[in-house]
Amino acid sequence: MSNKQLIGFDADDTLWENEVFFHKAQMKFIELHPHIKDPEEVILQIEKENIKFYGYGIKGFILSLLEASVRFSNNQTDLQNIDKIIKIGKDMLAQTIQLLPEVEETLQHLSEHYMLIIITKGDLLDQQRKVQKSGLLKYFSFTEIVSEKDEQTYLEILEKNNIAPKDFLMVGNSLKSDVLPVRNIGGTGIYIPHKLTWKHEEVDRTFDLERIVELKTISALKVWLKNQI
Numbered sequence: 001m002s003n004k005q006l007i008g009f010d011a012d013d014t015l016w017e018n019e020v021f022f023h024k025a026q027m028k029f030i031e032l033h034p035h036i037k038d039p040e041e042v043i044l045q046i047e048k049e050n051i052k053f054y055g056y057g058i059k060g061f062i063l064s065l066l067e068a069s070v071r072f073s074n075n076q077t078d079l080q081n082i083d084k085i086i087k088i089g090k091d092m093l094a095q096t097i098q099l100l101p102e103v104e105e106t107l108q109h110l111s112e113h114y115m116l117i118i119i120t121k122g123d124l125l126d127q128q129r130k131v132q133k134s135g136l137l138k139y140f141s142f143t144e145i146v147s148e149k150d151e152q153t154y155l156e157i158l159e160k161n162n163i164a165p166k167d168f169l170m171v172g173n174s175l176k177s178d179v180l181p182v183r184n185i186g187g188t189g190i191y192i193p194h195k196l197t198w199k200h201e202e203v204d205r206t207f208d209l210e211r212i213v214e215l216k217t218i219s220a221l222k223v224w225l226k227n228q229i
């Protein structure tokens with residue numbers, strides 16, 4: 001056992017594909033609304049405004065798309081489009097889980113040496129469904145589904161489990177949610193970029209790199225951990 005006792009994993013775009021489905025849904029929305037100028041920007045803006053009401057996840061995203069559709073319809077809302085947007089959302093919620101490469105082998109290996117947990121944000125029901133359907137549950141001690149992944153959230157999880165921040169490592173594809181808050185409370189943030197990451201998760205790259213590690217793939221974690229002992 002190394003000095004790192006607890007390893008937290010982000011789920012979406014760290015263990016399985018997620019953002020790609022939002023991207024595809026957004027493309028379908030744009031096809032239905034060719035008259036909206038800068039649609040990506042418009043949608044992002046509405047989503048950002050709505051996080052404080054709905055939190056993260058597909059339901060909030062779909063409500064934001066509905067809002068965009070209504071807001072840009074000049075009071076002539078197309079009910080067929082509304083119906084199609086609702087269908088886009090239900091299809092997203094029914095999407096099968098697509099694990100990212102080398103995830104299962106890596107978790108299997110690490111679970112023999114470390115205590116692993118999932119820390120994810122989003123809709124409670126949808127995140128539970130994905131965790132269960134992923135087949136990965138057996139590698140994790142428990143799952144935390146939270147509203148926001150900030151310093152306070154991480155501190156509360158560690159306190160509950162009697163883990164000192166220095167013994168905690170968090171793995172994820174978001175610098176903003178997975179890496180920086182954990183580093184800031186005294187843990188280590190392992191950043192594994194995914195080619196698609198939501199614009200809302202982007203941060204200025206002006207932070208110092210102390211206790212931040214960037215790995216190309218999840219399987220590189222095994223080697224990195226071995227070298228820490």
Ligand SMILES: [Mg+2]
Pocket residue numbers: 010011012013014172173174
């Ligand atoms: Mg993620």
